[in-house]
Amino acid sequence: MRAGKYTLIIVAPLYCINNFILVRDGVFGLGYTGAVIANIITDTSLPIYTAIYMYLSRDAGTWGGWDKRALQNMSEYFRLAIPSVITVCAEWIGFELLAFGASYFGTNQLAGQAIILNTVVIVTRFSLGLGFGTSARIGNLIGAAMLRRARIAGNVSVSMSALIGILSLVFIAFCDNWWIPIYTSDPLVIYEIKKLKPVACLLLVSNGLNAIFCSILRGLGRQKISANTYLISFYACAVPISLYLAFYRHMEAVGLWLGLCIGVILSNIVQVIYIYMWIDWKDEVRLCLIRLHRSHGNTSHDEPETSS
Known part of the structure; x- marks a missing residue:
């Protein structure tokens, strides 16, 4: 990093x-x-x-150079990488569909939702950055069999993301005379932004938490859970609800965002249940060792204690 x-x-x-x-x-x-x-x-x-x-940098000395052995056991890499790609693409394509949908409601709504989307993305970057560190931290602690510290790291990240989301919500909700003029002075676009603002404020907190929950699962090597959750919540829930609210209930851009917000909240609920009610953290050490054995072939590893 x-x-x-x-x-x-x-x-x-x-x-x-x-x-x-x-x-x-x-x-x-x-x-x-x-x-x-x-x-x-x-x-x-x-x-x-x-x-x-x-x-x-001096870190270059840790690399032994190109070697065909690096391509061995690539199946373990793809087992983790492909679900990660699906997770990222599923979320971003879902957001991009908002732009396509908003284009049917005129330039003012399209511009308003683009500004709101950009604002949400900026705020979410803080949680994404926190999530990158969380994944590495939890992965290292699980590998060292420090289960209590791994749980604490996850809980601290969730708390920090919630705090960032709440502070951002307060700023976006009550300081719109400060941040909206940065983007536009068009009164029609400003009107559309203020219509979308309540839903966007709800999304600020839930989307940031979504990034952290995904990073916790990534640190545990459970990318498949995030991928499946995102695919179902976004494309079996969020997109149909968005289209229904926008076009059939005539809520237009607000309906698009409300449907997306429902999908993100559903994703949060599923991941919270899985992380805090389903996962056996002691068993995660055993699964980590299994992955190491698969990656290193015949290399043996002594199973660490799990009583931390």
């Missing part, structure tokens, strides 16, 4: 500068096209700077 931090310290300011020059500058400004180009430059720079950091 340190490599990513140092890379972003360099890339983030450059991204702001590129956006200003390519979007608003009197000579090089290209408007919306410039924003796209700035994003492409940033996304291209991230892996380049990360590779440079890895090559120059």
Whole structure:
């Protein structure tokens, strides 16, 4: 994670500068096209700077070089990676469907929901960042058979995400005269934003918690649970409800967001039940050892104590 931090310290300011020059500058400004180009430059720079950091840092000594043995037991990798991809794609495609749906209700509602979506994504980034650390922390503690500390790490992350969501909710709900003018001064778009604001506030808390619950399951190697939960909650629940409320109940963009919020809350409920009522944390150590045996073939591992 340190490599990513140092890379972003360099890339983030450059991204702001590129956006200003390519979007608003009197000579090089290209408007919306410039924003796209700035994003492409940033996304291209991230892996380049990360590779440079890895090559120059002392961490490079921990890599033994290319070896075909690294491709052995790839089935274990795919067993974890594919559900993770499904989880991320299921959530993001669900949000993107909002844009397609809102496009049927005119430019003002489309612009309003785009602004709300961008605001929700910004707030959720805090929980996503917290979730990355949570996954690594819980995974390491489970591998070391420190069950109590693993549970504490998960509970602290949930509490922090809830606090972030509540503070964001208060700001979005009561300080709209501060943050809405950053995006627009169009009164029609502002009206649409304020219509969507109550549902968005509810989504701020639930979506952040969703990211943390998913990270806890990821740290336990239970990506399949998150993937199945997301697929069912988003596409068997959220999308049909959104379409019904938006088009048949004539709630339009508000209906789209309300349906999505119901799906996210359902996902939260399922993951909470699974994490706090279904999982046997002592058994997670045994499952971790099984995964290690599958990954390392004939390598033997002594089973640690699970009484921590």
